[in-house]
Amino acid sequence: MIKIHYDNPRLTSNLRDSSGIRFYLGNELRQYDLSYLVFGTLSSPESLAIPPNAEQFIVDSYCPPEATRNLPASGINIVSALPHTHLQGISVWTKLIRNNTAVQYLFNAEAFDFNHQFANRLPTPIKIYPGDAFATRCIYSTKNKNNITLGGKRTIDEMCSHTFSYYPIAESLTACLTAIDQTAWQTIMKTSLPIDNVKLEQWLHNLTWTSNSVAQWQEFYNEAQRFIMYDRGSYMEFNVLPTIPKYEDLQIEPCNRKEIQHSNDQLCHESNDSIDIDYDRNDSYRYDQDDTLWDRYKYIYIRGLMKVKG
Template identity: 75%
Template sequence: MVELQVNVAQLWWTVNDIEQAITFELHVNTIGWIALGISPAGGMKGADIAVGWVDSSGTVHMQDRFAFDKIKPTIDNTTQDWFGLQGQEQNGWTAIQFKRYFDTCDPMDVPIKSGTNILIFAYGIVDLDLYESAVDITYHDDRRGTRILPLRSYADQPTDEMLIGLDFFDFNFNNQVIPSTDTTYYCKVFKSPSPFLAKRHAIAHKVLIDSRNEHLVHHMDLFECTSEDAIDDDKLPDGICDEIFTVVGMCYSKLATAWAIGADVMTLYPEEAGYTVTSNISSKYFMIKIHYDNPRQASNLRDSSGIRFYLANELRKFDLGYVLLGTISSPGSLAIPPQAEQFIVDSYCPPEATRNFPSSGVNIVSALPHTHLQGYSVWTKLIRNNTAVQYLFNAESFNFNYQFANQLPKTIKIYPGDAFATRCIYKTTDKNDITLGGQRTKDEMCFQTFSYYPIVDSLFACATTIDMTVWETLMNTTSPIDYMKLEQWLRNLTWTPESIAQWQEFYNKAARLAIYDRGSHDKDTGQDIHIVTNGNMLREFLEENINQLDVFVFPPTSAPLSSSSSNNNSD
């Protein structure tokens, strides 16, 4: 169950993959009509809407409607594809159960896709009347809302009662002072608690949002630090993220989980696997990074938000791990022109990145897509033997304010030599300046983080960036450049519809460096760098017309990495 609006609207649903249908049950605090719709873009225009009510005799009525624009939705004149099953009115609430097939092939319907779906809901204060045409849907003022949900892969929230009796521990801020600025990223490093000096698996975690700050905490990331060399147990790093970056940089590469406004607070891991939060070898270190959104710049704010891990009494069969796919968050990877209705950024993770995977494969469990405010679509495809096999996850309708760790309906097997292609699509019609890759909300990102088991210690991330030599050629310089020079050059560009189209063509063709971590092969960087020599072939992969991709091993070097070291894939 999801509460679409607190104390107003609740939604239950059951997915039938065999029948390719969903049975919904919508409860709304009204004795009038209620409506649920699937929207292609989050508003009324183009939305496929079910409108239902229960009349005075207890009979359920259901209408299939379509909204051509921000006007009253009309009755679908093709086929009726929302089927009312049963309903009742009780204690001032109306509850109706109804059914819809995933894809009706009706041009006035919106398919229910395997990734995220945009739901809209509304309600009236009186029923409709089939015999009085004047008694119809009227403007519903603020009796409406929007929610993005992965309808076909949503995992029911575990309850606290399910976890009673388990050991747990919390990583949380302690009445931390929050600056009176509109945007703050605050980081704090934690050490696994000393009472748990044996390997223990977490089987669930719960995000703990300070009740004082439910609208202040915009999102929270948890990272596992990959090295403790620079960490002083007597003074664990704690402060504004940018100000302490030099001492917490090793904590940014391994994302453990993330939460954002609109997401569920509880996550239950698969029965076969647990996340290793403590070790019998040495202490483990984690970093929480919280984005505080304070547009009114209020002062005297304090916060004690954090995260709780519930520990299994016995170790599970497999260790759970995370891998990040997408682009490096830097100006060299993301430079999105303003006033673009659609701008596409593609990335590719080559087969070499998965060569160390076990022959039996690994199991993808969940997907966490991520961009910032300009991104509206994120997906990743699995490439096997130069063929696009399937989506790992398709968040075709993405919204920064509703970020989920989407549980897959079925685990997806990944084998040695598999490759991945990720696409992010942005809209910048509300911006007059270029948007660059970076950590701030007004910057942009492009990645998906997947949880999987069994863990492969040699791969935490596989991300691309445009080759610096490409930028040097574009800037018509033979002198080496860094991201500071590149950013200045990019911000001085002027834009027209023609130059925006040319920029998209440049992105389609530009050579990329694919940078990934394979663990112990390189003592200095721990990373491999591949160069995708033909950017056009990326597009062929993503359009599923895959023939070949010219990829060769570039001699390991730390130079491209050091120039991007302050622009990690984090948020």
């Protein structure tokens, strides 16, 4: 399946799309079938309601151990990651939680840019086993917005999605997504009546925002009850998550700083980075074959800043 989204906010006429897809056929069947696993939130107003003029607004989702209960006992292998938000997203990460302890990042797009999105091939596959859980966080900045941003498919709407490719294929789980539960919305809207998306959108658009109300909205998102949707391929399951569970987080290690010739600036990267980025004596970039395009882009961007500073 191929899915292409089009956006023409200026309603420009006579536009043509020349996008395409190229297929390669092999003579021998591959040993494994590749499949996809998606974490994050549903793309709807009940999932994402991001206030304006916020430096950072955090949306957390959590996929509990029961989601992976039917994975093969031998596990599956995560090989690539595709983080995705729209224009307001600035960071996306997913952590692997095992026995209530964060083991590692599945992938950390700490500096996400909507205009530079691609699948990131992991240098080493990450093994996932039955009973593993996952914490996903999307961070948004809305300093350039005067109105609330809601979840949806349009570019001006928002999404929180982290897609991973893996093998061998396990049809017991294709997505684990959350949304704020109906009871949480009823509580904050002070009503006992059922709430549909039309009523919710109207109520959200009528809110008045101040720095205090933005902070209160963040607290609401931090503590609100959620419902979870498990897409198990041939059927759906739903469950309730009273709050985002607490877990023992990763230990933060100090950066290894390396001086760059002809500059007082310093770059550092976490000691547990899985990609080797280094600099030679001529201050030129040296990358490994497994480096992603994003790593190379970051270097070009940093070098540009250094040249501007002189």
